Amino acid sequence: MEDYATSDDDFHYSSDQEDSVDAYENDDQDYALLSSKGPTTQVITKESLLAAQREDLRRVMDMLSVKEQHARTLLIFHRWDVEKLFAVYVDKGISFLFAEAGVSVDEHRESDSVASAVMCLICMEDVPSNELTRMDCGHGFCNSCWIEHFIVKINEGQSKRIRCMAHKCNSICDEAVVRTLLSRQHPDMAEKYERFLLESYIEDNKRVKWCPSTPHCGNAIRVDEDELCEVECSCGVQFCFKCLSEAHSPCSCLMWELWAKKCRDESETVNWITVHTKPCPKCHKPVEKNGGCNLVSCICGQAFCWLCGGATGREHTWSSIAGHSCGRYKEQEKTAERAKRDLYRYMHYHNRYKAHTDSFKIESKLKETIQGKVAISEEKDSTLRDYSWVNNGLSRLFRSRRVLSYSYAFAFYMFGDELFKDEMTEAQREIKQNLFEDQQQQLEANVEKLSKILEEPFETFSDDKVMEIRMQIINLSTVIDKLCQKMYECIENDLLGSLHHGIHSIAPYKSKGIERASELSVCWGNNVNDTEMLLSEKDYCIYAASVGVTAELDRPSGSGSSDDSGCSSRKRARKEGLGGGFFDLNLPAEFVDRN
Amino acid sequence: MLDFARVQKELVECSKDAEGSGIKVSPKSDNLVLLIGTIPGPVGTPYEGGIFQIDITLPDGYPFEPPKMQFKTKVCLFSSDHCLSELVAVMVWIFVWHPNISSQSGAICLDILKDQWSPALTLKTALLSVQALLSAPQPDDPQDAVVAQQYLKDYQTFVNTARYWTESFAKESTRGIEDKVQKLVEMGFPEAQVRSVLEAVGGDENLALERLL
Numbered sequence A: 001m002e003d004y005a006t007s008d009d010d011f012h013y014s015s016d017q018e019d020s021v022d023a024y025e026n027d028d029q030d031y032a033l034l035s036s037k038g039p040t041t042q043v044i045t046k047e048s049l050l051a052a053q054r055e056d057l058r059r060v061m062d063m064l065s066v067k068e069q070h071a072r073t074l075l076i077f078h079r080w081d082v083e084k085l086f087a088v089y090v091d092k093g094i095s096f097l098f099a100e101a102g103v104s105v106d107e108h109r110e111s112d113s114v115a116s117a118v119m120c121l122i123c124m125e126d127v128p129s130n131e132l133t134r135m136d137c138g139h140g141f142c143n144s145c146w147i148e149h150f151i152v153k154i155n156e157g158q159s160k161r162i163r164c165m166a167h168k169c170n171s172i173c174d175e176a177v178v179r180t181l182l183s184r185q186h187p188d189m190a191e192k193y194e195r196f197l198l199e200s201y202i203e204d205n206k207r208v209k210w211c212p213s214t215p216h217c218g219n220a221i222r223v224d225e226d227e228l229c230e231v232e233c234s235c236g237v238q239f240c241f242k243c244l245s246e247a248h249s250p251c252s253c254l255m256w257e258l259w260a261k262k263c264r265d266e267s268e269t270v271n272w273i274t275v276h277t278k279p280c281p282k283c284h285k286p287v288e289k290n291g292g293c294n295l296v297s298c299i300c301g302q303a304f305c306w307l308c309g310g311a312t313g314r315e316h317t318w319s320s321i322a323g324h325s326c327g328r329y330k331e332q333e334k335t336a337e338r339a340k341r342d343l344y345r346y347m348h349y350h351n352r353y354k355a356h357t358d359s360f361k362i363e364s365k366l367k368e369t370i371q372g373k374v375a376i377s378e379e380k381d382s383t384l385r386d387y388s389w390v391n392n393g394l395s396r397l398f399r400s401r402r403v404l405s406y407s408y409a410f411a412f413y414m415f416g417d418e419l420f421k422d423e424m425t426e427a428q429r430e431i432k433q434n435l436f437e438d439q440q441q442q443l444e445a446n447v448e449k450l451s452k453i454l455e456e457p458f459e460t461f462s463d464d465k466v467m468e469i470r471m472q473i474i475n476l477s478t479v480i481d482k483l484c485q486k487m488y489e490c491i492e493n494d495l496l497g498s499l500h501h502g503i504h505s506i507a508p509y510k511s512k513g514i515e516r517a518s519e520l521s522v523c524w525g526n527n528v529n530d531t532e533m534l535l536s537e538k539d540y541c542i543y544a545a546s547v548g549v550t551a552e553l554d555r556p557s558g559s560g561s562s563d564d565s566g567c568s569s570r571k572r573a574r575k576e577g578l579g580g581g582f583f584d585l586n587l588p589a590e591f592v593d594r595n
Numbered sequence B: 001m002l003d004f005a006r007v008q009k010e011l012v013e014c015s016k017d018a019e020g021s022g023i024k025v026s027p028k029s030d031n032l033v034l035l036i037g038t039i040p041g042p043v044g045t046p047y048e049g050g051i052f053q054i055d056i057t058l059p060d061g062y063p064f065e066p067p068k069m070q071f072k073t074k075v076c077l078f079s080s081d082h083c084l085s086e087l088v089a090v091m092v093w094i095f096v097w098h099p100n101i102s103s104q105s106g107a108i109c110l111d112i113l114k115d116q117w118s119p120a121l122t123l124k125t126a127l128l129s130v131q132a133l134l135s136a137p138q139p140d141d142p143q144d145a146v147v148a149q150q151y152l153k154d155y156q157t158f159v160n161t162a163r164y165w166t167e168s169f170a171k172e173s174t175r176g177i178e179d180k181v182q183k184l185v186e187m188g189f190p191e192a193q194v195r196s197v198l199e200a201v202g203g204d205e206n207l208a209l210e211r212l213l
């Protein structure tokens, strides 16, 4: 895990090193285009959560000149979508914005000091006025009632929007008041409240999601552009950002969900068994029917009618059983036929899906073998020094195996009855299926070729022969990349794009594989060495900011001055250095773990 | 912890103007966790003339958590040969036919009993809201889809059914004590015992039955 994390930037798509390799290895302009944009996904760790949140808070605070707690209430209401919040502000004005989210900024702090005791309308007791707290909305109740209310709401998971206790008052309780009242007697609840507020940034934010790893790595991922994408967390888990299951393109999320479920319970097989066996009405053992008439008998001696499962006598003809009548023959037969056909169809796709998943697993072991071969080759007294083409070829193989494997699950649904039966005519479907299978087969053929070549014992070859293999691998990689790209385009434009319901969409093809989210981290000031910040200081920083205090620490000399935001978010200077493994991506998690 | 002091005060407050509002809350158990609320059916509705009983359960967090309220259900026991030990069927009837009240369980779909609850509300105000719900059903947020459909598509039938239910069930609970004694005796319980139990539970037929069983 540690090794993995430190080597992380070496594989970054946009890092100079890899770009130069690519420019040399693949004179494919698409690469440059695709990678030029840089990462649009970021890892938010426990430490950087606060910084990420503060960025947005500060924007709103500056723009609307409001207190932090009000900015947070507004942002939580708008699911941390700053742009949307500003749009509402521009469109409908500030009072609408505030009222809608339950922010009250009118001060109602008058005349309490006059009466010495006031009746709290919740507990119906008279309380001294100094034990009464008024919220911004003007409603006042006794402190112990407020505290009870906060505890109930926090335990209900409502920390983010604790409303005033008055009936029909939409106002959200002031964070600072909640903190002050809780911290005296219930520090544990105050802490819980703080945590919920922080985590709201992830839970109520459509652009941020927790990494789905188990055990959980503690990270969340933020995507800056399209939510429909596949990402890799710094813990190594790759997932579909939209549905949080494993990366599954070119399957749509729904297709993948159905497919994964199908593979899990092998429902077709179960169907087949239920169609081909029936429990004996006497001993309940499953009895199979193999041809013959509809009177079946169990080994226990019980005869029964195959069609309805009811116990009968033995006397019968081909078409009827004495003293028994039921009319289910035709229907039953049809169901059996269909179940059988469905099963065969499923098996066809599943076998191919599985074949690619399996060889993908076997090929993962290739890494070690190939590393050995490269080591031997580099020892050789040869003019050839650079063997990165081997690794690039291997990465291409892994990526395309994934695509192929998921493409079978895709085809199962695209051309089956389950999802799109009424979306296209039989003829249309046939045309589309031919189009798709054509591409799939081309891709498959090239992938197998690449797989074969990579297994060649090139470390024993002469330089000329190695150069020849090198060219083949580079060419095949380019072809495969193009074919994958084409397949995604075909799916998006010709297959899914022509459907009426837009619920199926796929994550775009990334030539470089699944994007690894870059790290977003907290640091002090401009000092690069601050990544070495002491943990205790960092904790204080988070704490101070979360309680709304400007962090002013007696910091060790020479470490710069803290700016007034306490923590500022800035991307950590990238760690330089080479080393570690040579795969960038697309390895299964278990493979990464082993290394 | 349940705020007993407040519940006590609420009960006192409520009984003060029970005559005026017709709304009553009385404890079903000594610990003040289970209560029974009574509301008269609003005038000018199919519920007019009915007396509706509502089972109230106070959660630990009351008044910071909403009370649980449910229209009281009527349990009919069908036994074979009048022998109660061989119970063959239990049927549950509820007294009120209304789009926001489950005709199966008596569960009430009312926002202030859920997320719109405020600790500043009381049992009495909650019961008043339930009463208001009887006057103004909200079929768009139904608890009982069948009733809601009928309300929207065939209003007259809805009114007739609601009235029929009120007539046959909600009024029955105000029957005289002798009727109840007779009914329980017919079910096979000794008369003396029936009378003492009925008295102990304040004439509530269902409670009496629960104790007798």
Ligand SMILES: [Zn+2]
Residues within 6 Å of the ligand: A120, A121, A122, A123, A124, A125, A141, A142, A143, A144, A145, A146
């Ligand atoms: Zn109070």
Ligand SMILES: [Zn+2]
Residues within 6 Å of the ligand: A135, A137, A138, A139, A164, A165, A166, A169, A170, A171
């Ligand atoms: Zn208020």
Ligand SMILES: [Zn+2]
Residues within 6 Å of the ligand: A211, A212, A213, A217, A218, A219, A233, A234, A235, A236, A237
């Ligand atoms: Zn992770």
Ligand SMILES: [Zn+2]
Residues within 6 Å of the ligand: A240, A241, A242, A243, A244, A245, A248, A252, A253, A256
């Ligand atoms: Zn997905």
Ligand SMILES: [Zn+2]
Residues within 6 Å of the ligand: A280, A281, A282, A283, A284, A285, A298, A299, A300, A301, A302
């Ligand atoms: Zn048998």
Ligand SMILES: [Zn+2]
Residues within 6 Å of the ligand: A292, A293, A294, A295, A316, A317, A318
């Ligand atoms: Zn036969």
Ligand SMILES: [Zn+2]
Residues within 6 Å of the ligand: A305, A306, A307, A308, A309, A310, A324, A325, A326
């Ligand atoms: Zn039969």
